[in-house]
């Protein structure tokens with residue numbers, strides 16, 4: 631299915647489906663307290679995606695029983711949550727990703743409500759750190775007047791991710807279904823260029839926050855390990871992008887990833903580490919945001935955070 635799908639992604643379908651299912655956004659919900667550091671989830675609302683946007687490349691006969699426990703069939707629309715991560719430590723108020731803003735899907739772009747529920751204004755945010763530059767993670771960086779929303783903040787993005795979306799050739803090589811993503815990313819990154827700082831794989835980008843290159847979903851996708859003493863939390867972005875299939879079959883290709891084999895290799899490596907270290911994580915599109923991965927035979931299971 632082609633993403634003339636932009637119509638489906640952004641159009642009336644999104645509103646209708648969300649309305650029919652009765653989804654209500656959850657503001658400022660789950661939270662993890664480490665010593666001297668808090669990690670909270672802020673909801674930016676949710677998206678509505680055609681099922682095959684994710685499930686398209688998967689083997690259908692094997693997929694059906696994997697989806698069954700979730701009451702899903704491969705052709706049903708999905709309504710993934712959008713969960714931003716907020717880190718508070720000393721004087722730092724760090725937002726991981728900026729959400730969708732006003733011009734992607736009506737059901738997303740709710741960060742202002744989530745911030746006020748957390749008693750914060752955009753100018754209180756000291757750093758905005760990007761996992762990658764897809765619309766639901768980047769487009770909220772500008773306000774309704776195309777001005778920087780977090781105007782007091784330093785903005786940080788991985789060098790490779792920046793280079794990919796700033797490359798004028800990307801709009802032609804990314805494929806027709808994501809061409810609008812390329813145009814939208816370049817315009818916003820150009821607007822933010824003066825506020826932007828760059829980092830590479832393995833760098834400690836802020837005290838207690840290390841960047842890990844987790845490519846495949848996008849070429850320069852980054853995840854972030856937040857450490858305080860012996861405790862840690864991984865901000866995954868979309869390196870593990872859904873709870874229906876990614877844990878049960880991390881090696882399957884997902885239609886939402888730009889380089890599907892590379893994304894699967896990244897996902898396998900991450901799962902292995904998260905499960906063996908029992909590290910908590912925040913996944914942008916995982917239900918409630920926070921959870922753990924548990925081994926389940928030769929695959930894994932998502933365990934949602936309680937409390």
Ligand SMILES: [Zn+2]
Pocket residue numbers: 764766767868914915
């Ligand atoms: Zn996403």
